[in-house]
Amino acid sequence: MSLSEQYEAKVRPYIDLIDSLRVFGVEKDIALPAIAVIGDQSSGKSSVLEALSGVALPRGSGIVTRCPLELKMKKSRQRDFWHGKIKYKDIVIDITDPADVERLIRNAQNEIAGALGMSDELINLEVTSTNAPDLTFIDLPGIVRVPVKGQPEDIGEQIKSLIKKFITKQDTIILVVVPCNVDITTTEALKMVHKIDLTGERTLGILTKPDLVDKGTEDEVVSVINNDIIFLAKGYMIVRCQEQQEILDRTPLYEAIEMEKIFFIEHPHFRMPYKEGKATIPKLVEKLTLELVLHIEKSLPQLKEQIQVMLAETQTELDRYNSGPPTDPEQWMDFLTDKITAFTQDAINLTIGEETKSVPHVNIFSTLRTQFNDWKTDLDISEMTFNKGIEKEVKEYEEKYRGRELPGFINYKTFEMFLKDQIKQLEKPAISRMKEISVLIRKEFIQLAQSNFMDFPNLLKMTKIKIENIKQLMESEAESMLKTQFKMELMIYTQDNVYTNTLNMHREEEDERQSHGVALPRCNRLYNHSDTEATLEELTHHLKSYYSIASNRLADQVPLVIKYMVLQESAVQLQREMLQLMKNYNINDLLEEDYEINIKRNNLKSRQKRLMEALDKLVLL
Incomplete structure (x- = not known):
C-alpha cells in the first residue's frame, strides 16, 4: 500500500471527522x-x-x-x-x-x-x-x-x-x-x-x-x-x-x-x-498530521460522550417545537382540529384537576384552595370583629334608639340592621377576590395556549383575545351572581332548627367560658342588674349566632360561584368559541407558522442529523 493510500485509509477519516464537526460549529459546545x-x-x-x-x-x-x-x-x-x-x-x-x-x-x-x-x-x-x-x-x-x-x-x-x-x-x-x-x-x-x-x-x-x-x-x-x-x-x-x-x-x-x-x-x-x-516543511506536515490523529484518537471516547449528551439536549429542544403543520393543505383542517381539541381538553382538564398534556404538573386547585382558605380566614376575622364590637354597639343603640317595646322583647329591626350592615361589608372583598382569582385562571389558560400554539402566532393571538373576552364576560356574570347572593343574604333567613341549634351552641359555649371564669356572670356583664341588660345580652347571642350561620354560608357559596362561573363555565365557553374559530377564520392564516420557530426547528433538525452522522463516524473509527 502506498503512502498516499495509507493516508487515505488511516489519517483522512480522523481529519474529516473533526472538520465536519468544525463546519457544523460543534466547537462552540464541544x-x-x-x-x-x-x-x-x-x-x-x-x-x-x-x-x-x-x-x-x-x-x-x-x-x-x-x-x-x-x-x-x-x-x-x-x-x-x-x-x-x-x-x-x-x-x-x-x-x-x-x-x-x-x-x-x-x-x-x-x-x-x-x-x-x-x-x-x-x-x-x-x-x-x-x-x-x-x-x-x-x-x-x-x-x-x-x-x-x-x-x-x-x-x-x-x-x-x-x-x-x-x-x-x-x-x-x-x-x-x-x-x-x-x-x-x-x-x-x-x-x-x-x-x-x-x-x-x-x-x-x-x-x-x-x-x-x-x-x-x-x-x-x-x-x-x-x-x-x-x-x-x-x-x-x-x-x-x-x-x-x-x-x-x-x-x-x-x-x-x-x-x-x-x-x-x-x-x-x-x-x-x-x-x-x-x-523541512513536508516532514513537519507528516509530523503534525500524525500527532493530530493520535490526539484525536485519544479524545474519541470523551468526544463520543459529549456528542451523545448534545444529541439528547437537541432532541429535548426539538420536542418543544413540535413537528409543524403538514405540507399537504388537505390535511390542515385535521391538524388544526387536533391542535384546538388538545388545547380545549387541557383547559377542561385544568378545571377538573386532571393532568394537562402541554404543561405538566399544573394544578389550579392548589391555588384556588389557598385563595378560598384566605376567604374563609377573612370571614373568620370579620366574625371575630363583629362579636367583639357587637355588645358595645348594641348598648349604644339601646340607649339612643330603643322604642316602645317592653323589657325582655327583642327589637327585630335592630337585629336586622346590625346584620345587614355587617354582611354588606363582605360584598366588596368577595368580588375583589373573585377578580383576583379570575386573573390567575386567565394566566393559566394563556400558559396552556402558549404551550399548544407557540408555533402559530395568529392562532395564539386569536386565542388570547378569546380568553380575555371570556374573562371579562364571566367576571361580569360572576359579579352579578355574587351581588345577587349578597342581596339574598340581606333577607335574613335560615331554617328554624339550624338557627336554634346554632343559638344553643353559642349559649353553651358562653356558659362553658363562664364556668371556667373566662366570662363575667350574666348579671354583671353589661351594666347593672336590670332586665334591660338581660335583653341586650339575649340580642347579642342572637346576632352572633345568625352572623355565624351567614358567614358559613358565604364561606361555601362565594367559592362555588367562582368555581362555576370563572373556572368551569370559562373553560366550556372557551371550548365553544375555539371550535367556532375554525369556521370563521381562514385556516391558512391560523396555521401560519412563526418564522423564527420554523428556522430554529430546521436548524435543530440539521444539528441532529450532523451529530448523528458524526456519531456514526465515531463508531466506525
Missing part, C-alpha cells in the same frame, strides 16, 4: 482537537503557516496578527486547483487569487479590532488547494514586550490573555515557533507554554530561521532539536521557510520545497536532523 500556533513577535509564525498553506499572510513590523486566525486547509484531488474563502462577523468573501489573501485578512482585522487594537473574535480562512495538507491551525498574535505608539500599555498582557484562552484547552496541540538565532530559554512563548502545559505533552517546538544562525552556535541549535535544553514530549522540528525575496518572486512551491531540502542536506550541522526526519 472542545475539538486543534493546533494553536504561538510565538514571540517576529518568530517566523507567519512564514511557517505560509509554507504550510501556500498563501501569503500579513507580515511587517509590530503586531501583525491582531485577531485569532483559523486557517483551515483542505487538500484538493483536482490538479492545479486553488480556492479560498474568508469569513468574519457576517461577511463571507470567496477568494480566487492567493495574492488577495493578505489584503483581505488585514481588512478583516481593521474592521474587527481597528487600526491598532486587539480582539478575540475569530477570522476564518479556508484554503482548498492541490498542494495544501488536511490541517487546521489557529494562528494567534505574536507575544510582544514593548507596545508601539498608539497601543495600550498592557498590550502584552492582553495578547497573553488571548493566547491562554486557546492553549489552556486540553484538546489543543500547541505549536510553539522559536527562531534559531535567539536564546530559546529567553523566549516568552516557551515560558508561557511551560506554565500551561507543564509536562510538555501537548507542545511541539518549531525552530525557524536556521540560515540566520551565528557561526559557532549551530551545536546549541542541534541540542535544542534533540530535546536536550527544554524538554517537550512531542519534540522539535526545524524548518527553513521562503525568504521575502523568494515570496516576492513568487517562487513555485515545489522549488521552495526543493531549495529547503538542499539547504539541510548540504548543511554540516543540520543534515543529521534532516536524516532523522526532524527537518
